[in-house]
Structures are given as C-alpha cells and as structure tokens.
Amino acid sequence: MARNSDMFNKLTDYLLFLIVSLLPFKEAARTSVLSKRWRHVWRATKNIDFNERFFVRVGEPNEIQETQRLFFIHFVLQWMENYQEPLVENFQLTFTKPGLFRVDMDRCIAFAITRNVKFLAIDFSDPTWGEDDLDDHVALFDLPLIVYGNAALESLKLFSCSFRMSEFVNFGALKDVSLGWLELRMSAIEAILLNCPLLESLSLKKCWNIEHLDIKAPNLQLRNLVIDKCKFAQDWYGIEAPNLRFFKYSGALGFFAVEISREFMEEADLGFGLEFEFDESAGDILYQLLENLYPIRILTVCSYVLQVIPCGEEPFKMDFPLNLTHLTLKAALHEHEFFGICFFLRSSPCLETLTIQIGPGRVFADYAPPFPLMPDNFWEQQFPPFNSFPFECFNTLTVVEVKGFRGTRYELPFLRYLIRSGHVLEHLHITVSKEGEENGGNVEAYHERAQVLQTFQKASPNLQISIY
Template identity: 35%
Template sequence: MATENNNLDLFSLLPESLLLAIVSFLPFKEAAARTCILNKKWLNIWQSGKDIDFDENFFVDSTSDEIKQAQRKVFIDFITNWIAHFTHRDINKFSLKISNPHSCSNTIESCVEFAAQLRVNVLTLDFSNKINSNGNNNNALFPVPTQVYQLGSSLETLKLCSCGFDVLDFLNFDALRDLSLSSIGIKRKTLKTLLKICMTIDSLSLENCWGLEDLNFGDEPIWLTRLVVNKCEMDSDYYLSFNAPVLKYFKYSGLVFTADIFIYARKMKEVDIDFSLESRYNSEHADDLCEVLLEFPKTKILTVCSYLLQVIPYADELTREHSELKVKHLILNTQMHPNELGGLEFLLNSCTSIEKLTLNIGSGVIFEDCKPPYAGDLKKFWLCREYFPECLVRSLKVVEVNKSKATDSEYIFLWFMMHIGEVLEEININICNEDDGLTETRYERAWNLKNNAKRRFNHLQISVH
C-alpha cells in the first residue's frame, strides 16, 4: 500500500503539461474511471482534454433490466455532475451516445446546450438502441435539439444517429464539411435539398438509412469529395446516379446496383465496393458488376468483395474485353476459394498496371450453387494458363496477404506469383491470430514457404508477421 501511495506522490510531482499528455492517451472511459478516484489535481487535469465522449455503453453492460436501469442512472448522474463542475476551456469534439432518449430529454438538451455554448467543431448525437433494436422505426427518432442549430458557423463535422431533423435548419451551418447520417429515415429529395442549401459539405456518409427511393441525384453537380453508402434500404431498384466532378473516395456496401456516375477520373483515389449483403447467387449480375467497375476506370485503389469475384466471370465476353482499369493497388476481400479464382483472374487481366495486390482473407459467403466456368483444380488453374495477366510481367511489385490462414489455395497462388511475377519484389504474409489453436501451425507453414522460396527466388523479400 505504501508503494502505491509513493507512486501517486511521484505522479503528482510531474508538471501539469506532462500529466495532460499522459491523460490525453486514455479513452474518455478510462480517464473517467481511473482519475476520478485520485486527488483533485488529477481530476482537473483530466478535464483539460478537448474531446468529450459521453457513451452509455461505457456504463451500461448488464443483461439484467434492473441493474441496467441502475447503471443508466449512474451514467446520467455522471453527465449532470460533470457539466455542473466544468471549468471553462476550449472543447473541439463533443459526443453523446444514449438510448431511449425520450426518457432523458432534459439531460440531452443540457448536453447540447453545453456543446453549443462552447462552440464545438465536431458534434456526435447517437440515440440508437443497439441492445434492443427492432429494425427501422420512424417513431423512434428523437428530434435534434434546437440548440444544435445555434452552433452555426463553428460546426464542421456533424454525426447524427436515430435523430430526426428539419433540413431547412441546416442553412445555419455555413462551415459544415462532414455529415454522417445513420439509422435515419430520409428521402432522396431531402438529400438533394440538403446538399443544395449546405454546399460546404464535401463528405457525406449514409449508414443503415431507409426510405430512399434510390440515389439518383440527377445531372446537377454535387461537390462531394467523399461519399459512403453503407447498408441503406432503397424502395425501388438499387440505382445510383450522380454527377460528382471532384469525388475522390467512394465506398458502397449493400445489394448489387446499377449506376450512371460522372466523375473527373483523374481525381478518383479510392473505391471500395462490397456486395456481401447479397444472400443469393445470381450470375445475371455479372454484366452489371462490370459496368460498375467501369464507372471508376482510373481509381488508384480498388477494393472488391467475394461476391463480385464469384459472379463476374459470367460477364459477356465483349464486356470483359473492354474492362480495362488503371488501378495501382488492388484489394480483394476473399477466401481464396476455387469459386473466386475466375474473378481474381478477371481483375488481374483488367488491372494492367497494378503495383500492389492485397488479399484480405476473410469469411465471406461461398455460394454452393456457383458453378465456375473453369476447372476447379487449383494447380491446374494457375499453372495451365494459355497466357498470363500483363500486370504480372510488367508492374506488380508487392503482394500482401492479411489474416493468412496458410491454406493450400493461398500458397499455390503465391508460388504462381513467384514464378510468373517478373518484377515482383516483396511478399508480405500477416498470419491470422484467431483463438482456434492453429496459429502456431500457420506460422510454421508460412516459414516453410519463406525458406523454400528463398532458395529458389533469392531476389524476393518475403516477410512473415
């Protein structure tokens, strides 16, 4: 016990600037839990941070309703006391995450008024009930407190989850650049109005939103540099149409869509397309997938999913022949399953100038009714090609495997890369460390591969992590 007191005394001798640096590395939860039991000086130091994150999940973790309600009361009391004892200073970010907002509306309004008075730059309001979510429910939306709109030109980033709002109130935000909307019912017309009246927005993220007819923004330009559409429900066909001349980053996760997209190709830096929500295999999607890729012909970084790899080999031959992409870094979320080989080959043929290939080994759905139009034997597939993708002999320098499970399919492919890759310089293997008892075996296989390759391909740098 004496030792612990001595340690506390030693910490107390440190200058406040150093103490603040130490506390700044702690998440808000850790800072609250650990410093509140120390002396007043520590508590004051902790309150010197510029990022405030009140998150109900830090306090409420019981499965018992009675205990859960008691924990929730502690959380609300903590917020009230913290604000009451707050000493004035600059705050950059303020985040409030609390479920069942109608039962604590006074606390929410106090928090938002507090944030408005401090003119925060970044505001997050999350009123979702992640524990007892029963799907989309417009009636559950809690209206954004009017105090939010007092932030006006100080607000640069706004994240709303399960919040209702009036789009015309966004006229006050003349410096807002980053807007994220999640678990919100919203119409296409509302989005178009929002981007029209708040033209400073250059980053828009939509997650688990519903009520969208589609995402047809029309021909009028939208000046976004970043657009994320994640698992949103659309009432009709999944159709994306927009004119975004300065778009640099596009990420989509959901069902297969058709598109009519105009971008300035040289501006495009990264595209991430994920169709893992598709529950049924449909080879008729193949041409649509090709068309989607061709909407972004010069993106520097392209990420695609296992569904695309399994379906795209069925694309019309003429479409496949004209699917040339100027990608520099190709990222595949894959299991390296035989059903995905045709899609992998298709992309290697299409991306004629890639310099880096990354395989993120995961657990996507492999469709049993997928009957690939090629031989499923791994060795025959890779070693009996009539011709090899152009990128393997001209541009591909680095191959990276993340969460490697050291399977035969992975290593047969890597051996193929070693044999054919005339300019290949590096192979980096990052082993999967899942708690399944196989980690040691995976490392052993990976090191055997490295040692065998080193004897035959001494120009290659092969790393195992």
C-alpha cells in the first residue's frame, strides 16, 4: 500500500485531475481522505454531479427534508464558487423543488454553460413519482435561454424541464438526447431529428400527449432508440432508421411499422407492461414486430409477450429461424408463459445464452392457452404441437442465468428440464431472490431449494452449477 501511495505521489497534479475526472463525482469526493495532497484534488474534476438525493432522504418528514435541501444548496454554491477550472466535460444537476430555488438552479446551469460543457443532464423529476402510474406530470422548470447558445453540446438530458422547440436549430453537435417527465408533441421530436444531424441516441421516458411516433429524417444516423412508458394519442409507431442498432420499447401495444437495415440491427428489448387485458389478436402484431426486427442477436421480452404471441396464427415458432444468440425472459415462470417460452426456444436454433429474470409479472385471469395445458408435467410430456422436444437450441446453449430464484412451483421443473436436455450446457448461474423476511420472503429457504438443482441428472458432463 505504501509503495502504491509513493507512485501516486510522483504523478503531476494534471494527471491526478485526469484521474478524478474519470471517477463518478461521489467517488471523486471520497479521494479527499487519501492524503493531504488529495484533499482538494477532486475539486478540479471535470465530471460534476450535483445530486440532491445524496443529501435529501426520501421518507423523512418535510421539515427535515427542507433542512437537508438547504444544506445541499449551500454545498453546491460554495463548491462552484471555489471551482477554478475553465472547462467542464460532464455536468449533472438533480433537484426536486426547482421552483423554490429558481435563481440557484439558473446559477448552476449557467456555471456549466459558461465552461462549454459537452454533456449536460438536468433532472427535476420527483423520486416519488411512480414509474407505472398513469399520472401526467407538468414540467417543473423551463430550460434557461443561456443553454441554447452552447453549440458545443453533444449530450442533453432534460427531465421535467421544458424547452423551446425552435431553439434546437443551435444544437447541431448533439449526439445524445434524453427527454422525460414532460409534455411532448411529435413536432418537437421532428425538430430534434431534423436539426441534429449527428444524433445517434434518442430516449423518451414518461412523456405524454404525443400524437403518435414517427421516427424519420433525411440521412438519419440514429443508432439507439428508447421509448419508455410514454403516452400516445394513437398507438401507431413508425420507425425508419437504417442505422438503428438498439431498440427498446416499454408501454402499450400498438401497430409498429419498422424499417431498419439488417446489416446493423443487433438488440431489442420489448415490454408491454401497460397492457392490462389479454388479447389473442395481439399475437399477430407481436409476430410481425419480430419479423421487422430481424436479424437481432439479442432480445429481451416480457411476460405479456410470452402469454400472447403463441395465440397468433403461428403458435409454434417463427416461419424462419431467429438469429438470436442471447434471449432474456422477464417472466414469473407461470403456467401461462409456458407456450411462449417454447415458441422462443423453438424459434432460436443458434441460442447460446438464456437469461431468466424472475419477477411478479402480470398474469391475465382471462388467459386462453392455444392448446390444452397440463402445467404440472408440461416439461416432461411429448405432445404433438411441440413434439420436436428437445429443442434444436440445446445443441448450442452453453449458459443459463436465473435471477430472482425462489424455487416456486414451476421454477424447479423448468430448470430440471434444461439440465436434463442441455447437451452442451456449461454454466447454470442461479442468483436467489434477496427478498427478505420483511417482504414475506425467506432467503435461506431459497438457497436450500436451489441446492436441489445439484441432484438432477445432467445431459452435459461439463455443466457447472453456481448458486449465489
């Protein structure tokens, strides 16, 4: 340790400043205790994150939160006053009550802009707002005019902070735009796409009052597109993005018209947690969406997809094999998901990694299986619709990851089937649920149930089972 300390002492101040700028702001602050020389090094960082949530604890009485918030403001103002560097690379400001401290918020943002910040993130959303609630939250702050004059901005994040659509003509260098918790019109999205020719990443989170989605622009460079729980007047989503590599959608089901280049598309994450009713006709919509996203190699699907997609006109598998090497199932491993799991396993002959994130999911009471369902021995039977058991992917599947294992009714039978059928399976990683006694869980019991997996007959002599 002393030897390492001596090596650090030989570094110039400039190199130390570079080191702390590579650290998260909170970690950079912790370096101040290393030695007398390090006490003020972190104050030269170019990676600044003023986050109220490091100071204000959710759940505390309002009086205590107000005191904590004032302390945070005092810390921020004092820190900026002592900052001597001419440039800032990354500036993040997270604050819950911007309207009560408007002048201070303006000072913070001006501090970053006058130092030619490249990555600006402003988050005025309230941590108590629910991710899955249906409330519309009006933006709590307006983006100051000074920001529009910074033509060097490469990344901009605005949460609960409205902006002037017409001023985006100045942001020609933007590569990354993230908007959340605000009212948004399709015309604003169009302005961003047209005025930001270098745009590579666009993320919309909990935005509302959008007429529909129409992602297209001349020479669009967009590579990453995230639509997260936004509210659209019309459930129609058009995407013409020839360079798109990653697409994540979370929200209500709608009609997707996706045009991409099969040369670039790599990954999709599809979640429909805002659907509250089972609809057999949705199976064909999901099938068409998967066709449009071909040839993705990495796919994540939710419980809704698993329950609905086998109810379409093609209940067994895709007409053509999917190109997947990594499939993630966000599932409850409930009996209603079984046919959907079979659909994807049978459609993915080149699958190498299967990840199962076990969670509560939304199980539909009016679910109608496409075939008679006998859940207790489902994974042992050889019934006609799926008489190709074991699936072709068991000749390529080498890794299975299970997160949130509790050993419930259908978890062990499914994993036993994988263990007995995976001819080349090398790793089975089990992470038990950390849900403690206070939430009705029993972590020790979960570990005991997971140990049963070690007793199952293995198809692969190289299989190693790890339990965490």
